Amino acid sequence: MLFKKNFSTLPIKKKVQVLTTKENSTLVDKIKNQLLVRNAVIIAHYYTDPEIQALAEMTGGCVSDSLEMAKFGSCYPATTLLVAGVRFMGETAKILSPEKTVIMPTLKAECSLDLGCPYEAFSSFCDEHPERTVVVYANTSAAVKSRADWVVTSSIAVKLIYYLDSLGKKIIWAPDRNLGRYIKNKTGADILCWHSTCIVHDEFKTQALKNMKKLYPDAAILVHPESPQQVVELADVVGSTSQLINAAKNMLQNTIIVATDRNIFYKMQQLCPDKQLLIAPTAGEGATCHSCASCPWMAMNNLKAIYEVLTKNSQNNNYQIQIDEIVRQKALVPLNRMLSFAASIDRNPKIVR
Template identity: 55%
Template sequence: MNSTVSTPIAFDYPQQDASGLTCTAQAWAKVPAPLTDVQKQSVLARIRSELIARKAVLIAHYYVDGAIQDLALETGGFVADSLEMARFGKNHPAQTLIVAGVRFMGETAKILSPEKTVLMPDLEATCSLDLGCPADQFALFRSLHPDRVVVVYANTSAAVKAQADWMVTSSCALAIVHQLHQQGKKILWAPDRHLGSYIQEQTGADMLLWNGACIVHDEFKGVELELLRAQHPQAVVLVHPESPSSVVAQADVVGSTSAMIKAVVDGNAAEYIVATDQGILHRMRQLAPGKHLIAAPTAGQSATCKSCANCPWMAMNGLQGILQCLEQGSGEIDVPEPTRSNALICIERMLDFTEHHPELLAKAQHGFVKNIGAA
């Protein structure tokens, strides 16, 4: 059984250099070969057996295939956003962590748990934000602004995190930057320009922004969302803050993946328009089966796909890759020293903040602008 099928499709993403200039670069993705129902059941059975035999645990992001999310939950693993994935992997007693997501998530797990074996279904599953912020160029850029506190988004390599004062995720970025601003700090932010702009607007912080973008969220269209809202006037609009400002401006809630799920589960509305990767809809439907979920538009009426928000690299996670990890030990993540130890500092600083400042996180959840929820 072939494990993957290569695809010739190239994905454009912005890449900045140390001078601040941005070019359009390209990357590629591949997808797991499709399985028949019989093959799928066989692979699932073997994975369940191997997880037990190897005392391993499966940790999955909300954006990966629904079958992988279900398998993680069924076998005592976890499905979450990047912050909760990091916490779970660190605290779980398993000595082998299978991380179904993209490479920076596996690296973060290894940074927090160097004594554990961290495996990924495909080491080439990456992220346009990670690709768009090369560690060497970021180092040069950072050296030009020594007076700024360096805050990097989780969607970066270990080598970039090793240069940062703080790492943040979309669930805690607003609260942390707000506190830094209250302390009078000037900030160097990388790499997502949309999330950075949103936080800058919400907090008023002095932020110098790296020019990166998520290829999924960057494609949401403000004009098309406005038309969709007119068709569903009672729908609550949920937007991930990596989206363009024209989309964020129309949101009832701006938040991380976990915040969006909470909004659907706890909300009273019958309809929700969701502007993030469509992988999240699987878990939303499970937790809120009575709600009508509508994928936000990424293209105009003439497009082949009206709403096609799917990360090509998240899609590289397949059941076959998980089985290969377990049976062959493939896809092992290694973060060498001193990169690991240096990166650990900014990650632990974030984890300490989220543990000891729940009141600031709660304040951020209500937003600093009326009717706008927080990242």
């Protein structure tokens, strides 16, 4: 099933007032104080602005991918989780930590994959193929997760599909068609893909990347599997956000071209400060540059918004994640399956190919 891209929901880019160093420092101090007052912790995604990632680190919070964000929140003793990311990340945190207050700088921070996989349409699609096991990516709503048999992240997606394929399972994969195609090519599994894309990763251009490689012939190319197949085929390493960060640290090349959100460079540069990091091109033939290697919804998280949400009433529905309890319990089942599977891989990597 194919949903056409609809960019009418993209946030309007507003002129951001640049803070002076003193104003920025004062705001950070106010946020630190509010975190103590609220017994709150900041959980930020790798794709948020570097100043938010730095704030999360300096206040004892977490900077990671979406699953680790939720796991951190469930284990951390704070009673309020401030999720700096997009809505599905806040929902995942709430699914795993129902007793905690989960707030976000704005609930309008969406994800194109989530928007491209509405619950009613997806549920009907699954009903048309009752013989198939439903596997959904973490980048989906709580409602879509509640319809799934498994939830998965890009870091273990290939391993899980290998496992399900070994059991003779036929798969429905949603929502990212690029990641679904990559997994299908890797595993040979019988996969029926939902056809949504990430507006960031789908913008990387093959010919422009080839031209860039000519300029930097010794550079390694790192690609997230949500990118188009032709871009993936040019990669030296294909992997999840955390896997790309580790690859940048461990590889011998000093110049690295990266095809994912540019804000990943904050963490990469920490781990390999002497390496040259270059963003893969989104310009070229067929370019629209709706994202330009930076998620516009992630950009809705900023220091002012974080301070404002921390000073609001905790019951303010404009900032707090709320999930119907029946939906939450249903979504928790496939999430827990994933967590158990990931833990079993850590204990015994030989259980999958």
